[in-house]
Amino acid sequence: MASLATKLASASLNRTFVTLPATAAGxxxxxxxxxxxxxxxxxxxxxxHETPATPSLSAxxxxxxxxxxxxxxxxxxxxxxKRFNHTSARNTTDIPDFSKYKNGSGDSTNRAFSYFMxxxxxxxxxxxxxxxxxxxxxxxxxSADVLALAKVEVDLSxxxxxxxxxxxxxxxxxxxxxxxxxxxxxxxxxxxxxLRDPQNDAERATKPEWLVMxxxxxxxxxxxxxxxxxxxxxxxxxxxxxYDISGRIRKxxxxxxxxxxxYSFEEGNKIIIG
Amino acid sequence: MPVKSNNGTVANRFAxxxxxxxxxxxxxxxxxxxxxAFAAEMAFDTISDRVWDNINKxxxxxxxxxxxxxx
Numbered sequence: 001m002a003s004l005a006t007k008l009a010s011a012s013l014n015r016t017f018v019t020l021p022a023t024a025a026g027x028x029x030x031x032x033x034x035x036x037x038x039x040x041x042x043x044x045x046x047x048x049h050e051t052p053a054t055p056s057l058s059a060x061x062x063x064x065x066x067x068x069x070x071x072x073x074x075x076x077x078x079x080x081x082k083r084f085n086h087t088s089a090r091n092t093t094d095i096p097d098f099s100k101y102k103n104g105s106g107d108s109t110n111r112a113f114s115y116f117m118x119x120x121x122x123x124x125x126x127x128x129x130x131x132x133x134x135x136x137x138x139x140x141x142x143s144a145d146v147l148a149l150a151k152v153e154v155d156l157s158x159x160x161x162x163x164x165x166x167x168x169x170x171x172x173x174x175x176x177x178x179x180x181x182x183x184x185x186x187x188x189x190x191x192x193x194x195l196r197d198p199q200n201d202a203e204r205a206t207k208p209e210w211l212v213m214x215x216x217x218x219x220x221x222x223x224x225x226x227x228x229x230x231x232x233x234x235x236x237x238x239x240x241x242x243y244d245i246s247g248r249i250r251k252x253x254x255x256x257x258x259x260x261x262x263y264s265f266e267e268g269n270k271i272i273i274g
Numbered sequence: 275m276p277v278k279s280n281n282g283t284v285a286n287r288f289a290x291x292x293x294x295x296x297x298x299x300x301x302x303x304x305x306x307x308x309x310x311a312f313a314a315e316m317a318f319d320t321i322s323d324r325v326w327d328n329i330n331k332x333x334x335x336x337x338x339x340x341x342x343x344x345x
Contacts, residue, residue, distance in 0.1 A: 106282075112289035115297045119307050126311035127318075 151274035153266075156210065164226040166215060169273050173215035173223055174261060175234070176271070179245065184208045186232070187246040197257045201246045204260055212263050212273065213247045219254035234258070 103110070142150070152169045154176065159165050162183075165176045179187075187201040187208075205211045215223050222238035229235030230251060231244035241252030248257040263273045297303050331337065 106286035106289075108286045108290035108293060112293045112297075115293065115303075119297075119303065119310070122304075122307045123311040123314060126308060127315045130311070130315070 151272055154271050154273065155269065156271055157269045161209075166226075167273075169261065174273055175211070175213045175215045175226065175247075175258075177211045177226075177245075179205075179209050179211055183232075183245045187244065190244065190246075190248075196249050196255070199246075199248060199257055204246050204248075204257070207265065210265075210271070211245075211247060212261065212271065214259040214261055216259065217241055217254055218249065218256040218258065219252070224258070 150170065152167060152174075154165075154167055156176075156178070159176065159178045161178050162180050163178055166173050167176065168174070184201070190201075192198045192200050201208065204213075217224050217236040217238065219236065219239055219241055222236050224234035224236040224241070224243060226234055229242040231242050233245045233247065233250075234243040235241070236243075236252065236254065239253050241254035242250045243254075243258055244250050246257075247260075249255070261273055263271055265271055295302075296306050327334070
């Protein structure tokens with residue numbers, strides 16, 4: 001104990017580093033600065049080995065320790081804990097074995113599987129998109145009952161020559177006239193150049209004996225009267241438009257000829273309008 | 275530790291061939307997708323129609339129309 005104090009004193013004078021031994025007595029030497037003079041604290045000494053020439057620790061601290069800058073490293077602990085998690089038992093530069101985690105199917109199989117999933121997703125999306133669009137279009141298009149009313153079939157054999165028949169088609173009247181040979185000749189004899197809406201008779205009637213027209217005046221939408229007017233055709237009573245035997249406007253305010261709907265002749269002397 | 279390579283197996287060679295034929299060119303890949311979508315839709319519609327007709331056998335107009343129409 002005394003020799004330790006001496007060592008500390010000389011170390012402080014010579015500015016050397018001293019690592020204290022990790023013993024309880026050594027700790028006490030440093031921590032209890034006046035350990036040498038407290039007899040009840042120091043059971044080993046009993047004052048026999050103390051030399052008065054040796055400076056106490058407190059004296060060392062106040063004078064030489066501060067001025068001479070002696071550093072004392074205290075021991076970290078009485079027993080050093082051994083650290084097991086970083087030992088030389090395993091070489092840390094070894095690459096671990098990942099074969100347990102690798103799948104055994106090979107590179108190309110993985111790649112093909114990934115692209116297969118991508119392609120399948122795309123194909124199903126295409127089907128879904130197409131179905132959605134088709135459903136919307138089917139919803140917007142005309143329903144079956146509307147389509148059923150869109151066409152009208154007329155039996156022409158019941159219409160005698162020189163007579164008009166008016167039928168209803170899509171809420172509008174349609175005039176069908178079975179023209180005589182004289183009427184056809186009269187319709188063809190008109191000078192096209194002097195008409196307000198120039199059209200020859202062949203453009204208006206695919207079969208000359210059958211004239212099919214929409215029965216709506218092109219002026220303001222009244223229904224003209226058949227076999228009337230100055231030209232032997234139709235006459236609109238609302239504002240006095242005169243149409244000839246081919247349905248062309250000849251006199252009055254209407255700007256255009258009577259409109260021709262789409263129609264076709266079918267077998268069995270029938271006509272389908274629409 | 276040597277890792278066993280499976281790049282030479284039959285499945286792997288098959289997968290590589292399929293990749294080279296179908297996926298490698300994007301135009302071919304997209305065409306394949308659209309064609310298979312068309313085929314898948316047709317197959318789905320046909321199969322589901324058949325299942326439906328099978329479940330409702332004898333109850334639909336096309337099954338009983340012979341009794342009520344004379345042609």
